[in-house]
Amino acid sequence: MRVEIITVGSELLLGEILNTNSQYLSEELNRLGYSVLYQTTVGDNKTRLAQALQLALQRADLVITSGGLGPTQGDLTKFVGAQVMRTPLYFDEGVYKAIEQWLQRRYTSPVITENQKRQAMIPQGATVFSNEAGTAPGTALQKKGKTLVHLPGPPRELQWMFRQRLKPYLLRQFGSQGYIASQYIKVYDLGESLIEERLSDLERQQQNPTLAIYARPGFVEVRITAKAASEEAANTMLQPLQKEVERRLARRIVTYNKETVAHVLGRLLKAGHWHISAAESCTGGLIGSLLTDIPGASDYFLGTIGTYTDEMKQQLVHVPASLLASCTAISAPVAAAMAVGSRQLYGADIALSTTGLAGPGGGTETRPIGLVYTGVSGPWGTVTHKNIYMGDRREIKLRAAVRAIYYGVQYILKHSA
Amino acid sequence: MRVEIITVGSELLLGEILNTNSQYLSEELNRLGYSVLYQTTVGDNKTRLAQALQLALQRADLVITSGGLGPTQGDLTKFVGAQVMRTPLYFDEGVYKAIEQWLQRRYTSPVITENQKRQAMIPQGATVFSNEAGTAPGTALQKKGKTLVHLPGPPRELQWMFRQRLKPYLLRQFGSQGYIASQYIKVYDLGESLIEERLSDLERQQQNPTLAIYARPGFVEVRITAKAASEEAANTMLQPLQKEVERRLARRIVTYNKETVAHVLGRLLKAGHWHISAAESCTGGLIGSLLTDIPGASDYFLGTIGTYTDEMKQQLVHVPASLLASCTAISAPVAAAMAVGSRQLYGADIALSTTGLAGPGGGTETRPIGLVYTGVSGPWGTVTHKNIYMGDRREIKLRAAVRAIYYGVQYILKHSA
Structure with missing residues (x-):
């Protein structure tokens, strides 16, 4: 499964915000064994967005966009996406109701603007991903062996959407294509260069599993990653390297993965x-x-x-x-x-x-x-x-x-x- | 000046690291008045890197790559770049000496590998950017109205290279292309869609200056950006739109720019x-x-x-x-x-x-x-x-x-x- 991620937003091209969405999606998709081959960023510009989508649909099987699903006139992704896929959009009453309800639950007197209706426009034949973390629904449209997915841009919404909607959808449609397991070991009382020195040969000889060292605020993170056909096999591959790292670091206090x-x-x-x-x-x-x-x-x-x-x-x-x-x-x-x-x-x-x-x-x-x-x-x-x-x-x-x-x-x- | 930034590295496609280089370069280039239109990320793969470079050289005037300049066989950027630009590489004795010296200054008994010689291969006719923050020199090659620049991938090296080498080079070759001034107005007590409604016509009719609205944690940010020949002119262009935004929002409490x-x-x-x-x-x-x-x-x-x-x-x-x-x-x-x-x-x-x-x-x-x-x-x-x-x-x-x-x-x- 060849994947391209397209992040849409002039604020990215202006260097105003860090592109965390590309990293998040890449990490998650790799975990499913999907190969992310390209990450592209374009601005809120109709022509360039259309060209980027066209190219992506040529060179990848699955194209995932993030951003440009908001209620404003600058939010173009879904409209340009439908045009490139030659698919008409329709106003989805049910989606609109859900947006209304979401706003009503959140605000005592919500102002539901005319613009909000843009968010209820859905490409014909698309799967709708209802969004419980925000107003913009996501969509997935399959046509001629290609799949175009739109996700909202705010990282919290995008991550919610991936976990709750897109990941189950992908597994249903295409299954897992191998499994990547990662283990993160955080060390709090050794500097990066010392850790580097103790682990450098492991870092160099790596193929599968691989090892990398990152300096974080207040700690150093050692990442071990293995790829195998199943989750179990990948985890089994990790273990010897993890043991060796732990032996060499000889720390009593480490934390694993998301734990602090x-x-x-x-x-x-x-x-x-x-x-x-x-x-x-x-x-x-x-x-x-x-x-x-x-x-x-x-x-x-x-x-x-x-x-x-x-x-x-x-x-x-x-x-x-x-x-x-x-x-x-x-x-x-x-x-x-x-x-x-x-x-x-x-x-x-x-x-x-x-x-x-x-x-x-x-x-x-x-x-x-x-x-x-x-x-x-x-x-x-x-x-x-x-x-x-x-x-x-x-x-x-x-x-x-x-x-x-x-x-x-x-x-x-x-x-x- | 249309710019494309290409970040090269499989670790980016695997989602292992955040792409801070694209943000850094975009912010800096926009400050010079250059328009960054695309950011692309590809892996350490000869064919896909060549295609990405070819495309970039078609749709941009200035293409800047980061990464893939190291001494290993997986570091391909300079070689693929030369091939796409149809330019032979030569072994630069002076560049090699500088790499040797850098390693000798840094390490008591440096291991200078045969591989290191790869880093001294330079495209014929290219400007060499010597690197005092690492071993990989950068290069800039102009041909047929296009400029291809290679910078090293580690963020600290890239940033040093940009400040000390590429920025002076660009100003010498192309000058500043106008000045971009931005004003950020943060509003704390109005929702995004309400602000959008009050400002949507300004957002739609935008050319220069432009207006954009972002939801941030705890506030909404309205960004106004103007481009002009000088800093003064850009700032002057901002003012009427800023006044209009402030009038419409009718907020007593806003903060500006980095202020909270x-x-x-x-x-x-x-x-x-x-x-x-x-x-x-x-x-x-x-x-x-x-x-x-x-x-x-x-x-x-x-x-x-x-x-x-x-x-x-x-x-x-x-x-x-x-x-x-x-x-x-x-x-x-x-x-x-x-x-x-x-x-x-x-x-x-x-x-x-x-x-x-x-x-x-x-x-x-x-x-x-x-x-x-x-x-x-x-x-x-x-x-x-x-x-x-x-x-x-x-x-x-x-x-x-x-x-x-x-x-x-x-x-x-x-x-x-």
């Missing part, structure tokens, strides 16, 4: 019936936000207290004024005192803290931008860690927050094993 | 010498994190208090137990009490609060997932807002946090004007 350290911490806390809190200075609330990204966090997360100023550090988490005066706010003793104070404030079993300098101003020779102290306090005492993180203000905050959660995991594993 | 509502709130707080705090339930700390993304937030941000459980709401921000019992935690009165409590706790002038249901579990008919109450408390009393946000857990959190900051701005503007 926040998931791991959540599992450990639940298992021990512990509750956690935080006190955040430079991360501003981000530790709390990352912990609450996990569904069910209310089982173990009590809250985070922002103590952004010296005064708040004293008043809310009882950091002694003398400590702030002698060590300054960005110091290991203050990080420790903040963690202890948060634990008391929330009555938590374990508390995390951060205090540091996220920049861009205020860096000095001895206290550079990126310097962050992290504290962990709990039943086994209080520990602190010192790090200097790279990046801009937001990256430093993210790296520091991810690492603080990692230290929480480390603290529990060290003492409760 | 957190910037606006920061400016207002600074101007009034006010301090702000928050109390967060469903957003978990994200309001605090967004506010502290702004450099200098310590001038006005005191902290956020996470009160994730009913108990914490009572203990830390003094929400009455009776209120929690009668109204439940997800209610306007509790949001109000949380804001009042946070204000007292931090001694802040103004406080924001959120309480709601981020999902994925726990939704009911009357309290659906996405239901969030926001409170704002300050010298002019306490107000609450009710919203139902779309999306998954993380999106709901983000929308709710952005909106809470927006309500803070609204509160100040309403009362202090």
Whole structure:
């Protein structure tokens, strides 16, 4: 199955947004064993879009577009697609009703514009993919051995559509064409170049399975991928390489696939019936936000207290004024005192803290931008860690927050094993 | 100048990496006034790469490739490019010396492989772009009014090459082709389709300047772009359309370009010498994190208090137990009490609060997932807002946090004007 992905949108050609849809679709389609041979991006331009579609339908069996299904005049994909496929469009009353209902469920007094009717125009003979994540339905039209699929552009809608609609459709129509299995191993306490050094020969000799290393904010990801006729066979192929990677990295704490350290911490806390809190200075609330990204966090997360100023550090988490005066706010003793104070404030079993300098101003020779102290306090005492993180203000905050959660995991594993 | 960008690499077609090179090059080229009309991605395959290059050289004046310049047998771009341009390659002794030197500077005992010589093969008549960020030199070859440029694939190298080599080359050869000015207007309290309805005629009649509408998490962005010979002229062209858009939207609160509502709130707080705090339930700390993304937030941000459980709401921000019992935690009165409590706790002038249901579990008919109450408390009393946000857990959190900051701005503007 030769596939071409066409992402439609002038904002892509202007470089305004990253093309995450091409990556998402490619990854998913490869997993079904389909061969993505081309990714093309064109603007919201009738002529060029028509030419791109024509070419794609020549050189691929399956063409999937994303974008240009909205209610506006600039949304052309479905109309140009129908023209290229020489198929008339009709107004689908049922689709329109669904759009109306969707808007009514969402908004107390929805304004259903005349434009919205454009979204209910459907190519004759097409399969309609109803959209529960937005208003634009998707479609799939087969003609003369070619299949043209339209999906909406917003990544959340596109991903929902793929999982719930297109993937089942493709499996029904064409089946799986081999299976690609991937395993992602995330390492939180080793740098990319060190990991690279330990794994470089595995990376070089790769054919199937393959290995790749990516630097991510706060961790390094090692990806292993294998292709085989079945899911089981692909997974079996992965295992020896995965074991070898894990042996060489010799890490106690890694996470797999979509899982983050926040998931791991959540599992450990639940298992021990512990509750956690935080006190955040430079991360501003981000530790709390990352912990609450996990569904069910209310089982173990009590809250985070922002103590952004010296005064708040004293008043809310009882950091002694003398400590702030002698060590300054960005110091290991203050990080420790903040963690202890948060634990008391929330009555938590374990508390995390951060205090540091996220920049861009205020860096000095001895206290550079990126310097962050992290504290962990709990039943086994209080520990602190010192790090200097790279990046801009937001990256430093993210790296520091991810690492603080990692230290929480480390603290529990060290003492409760 | 019509441009096509061709990114070469099977890892892109496999969906293993995000195509940041296409975005980077597109943004930079648009800034020079060049029109990027196509972005194409092909794998490391001789035939398909040759076809893609041929097509690109037909439909564009300038074709820029990224990737496939490495020393391995799979790196084909330069060889296929020369073949398509009907130009022989020669071994460039000087280029080879530079590669050797680069490797020797980098590594204590560099392994200079025979393969490395491939990187010193240069198309006859091409301009060579020496690479100080890696080993692969770039090239630019002009023939019959077409220009074919090869750049290395690793983003850091590509970006270095563009800034230091290709951009000066393009300006020397073709000059700037006018200036593109863009203005982004972000609206926080109107839906996309309503904005569309108010602006659709402007969107339709667009040529230069152009107008586009994008839904973003927590706001809608209206982009106006003008192209002119100079920066000044482009900016002048923008103004009437911008004024018209602003008149039609009749919004008091918008932000421009990279600015967020957190910037606006920061400016207002600074101007009034006010301090702000928050109390967060469903957003978990994200309001605090967004506010502290702004450099200098310590001038006005005191902290956020996470009160994730009913108990914490009572203990830390003094929400009455009776209120929690009668109204439940997800209610306007509790949001109000949380804001009042946070204000007292931090001694802040103004406080924001959120309480709601981020999902994925726990939704009911009357309290659906996405239901969030926001409170704002300050010298002019306490107000609450009710919203139902779309999306998954993380999106709901983000929308709710952005909106809470927006309500803070609204509160100040309403009362202090």
